[in-house]
Amino acid sequence: MNRISMVAVLIAGVMPFTVGCATKKYTREQAAPIINKTNELDDLTAKNSRDIKDTDRRAQSGIADAQAKATTADQHAVQAGQQADAANKNATQVNGQVASLAGTVENLDNYKPVAESSVHFGFDKADLTKKAKDALDQLGGQFSSTKHFIIEVEGSTDSTGDADYNYQLSKRRADAVIQYLADKYQIPAHKIYLIGLGKDKPVEKNATSEGRAKNRRVDVRLMTNTGDQQQNASANTPQGGK
Structure with missing residues (x-):
């Protein structure tokens, strides 16, 4: 075999290896972008999944918070309704007491004292x-x-002292008596008439210390109209005889 024939045989033997290497390299170069793209899609899918879970969690939390607030609002509405009902009842009671008081004032001349007392105070x-x-x-x-x-x-x-101050002092003394009677004997407010006279109704002259001491007082009168009503009832009752 001559030299030219030997070179041809060597080239023919090497060519399959060269072509094979080139094919693998080409395959890797073409496959690499696809693999990278697939990895990116996997990462994006995982991120989307996390975002969806996070959004769902926040949505559930928001719904729970809204429900809690709605429940609280309902409770407040119920409490407000109960308070309104209580206020209406109190207003009805007050209106009834005012009406009773107005009727009492109109008939005040019919009331007569059945008992009275005076209490005294320090300077x-x-x-x-x-x-x-x-x-x-x-x-x-x-x-x-x-x-x-x-x-x-x-x-x-x-x-002694300023007239306006004395009016206020006389009212505080009367208030102390009213508070005591209301607390101990459960006397309703509409049955009590308060008058602050200051120095305008002395029982003694203020020229002496003894007289001033007697003027530092609260007069309390228990009054009723039952006696007059009974007398009127008796007068209007037909008298029978045998």
Whole structure:
């Protein structure tokens, strides 16, 4: 075999290996972008899945929060309704008491005192002493046995000091008496008439310390119209005879 023939045989033997390597390289170069794209799609799918779960979680949390707020709003609405009902009942009671008070005022001249008491106070004081409470308790013992009664409370002071201040002081003294009677004997407010007279109705002259002490007082009168009603009923009852 000559030299030219040997070279031809060698070239023919090497060519399959060269072509094979070139084919594998080409395949890798063509497949690499596809693999990368697939990986990107996997990552994107995983991200979308996480986003969907996160959105669902937030949505569920928002729904739960909205439901909680709606429940709270319903509870507040129920409470408001109950408070409105209570306010309406109180208003009805007050209106009834006002009507009763108006009727009482119109017939005030028909009320006559059945018992009365006076309690005294220290200088520039409006608190009840033990002696004052004892006097009020003696009067309070008659409340349960007296029908259709009202209580008249007059507060007074001596002439010492400013007139406007004395009016306020006389009212505070009367308020102390009213509070005591209301707390201990459950006297409703519409049965009590408060009058703050200041220094305008002295029982003694203010020229002496003894007189001023007697003027620092609250007069309490238990009044009723039952006696007049009974007299009128008796007068209107036909008299029979044998």
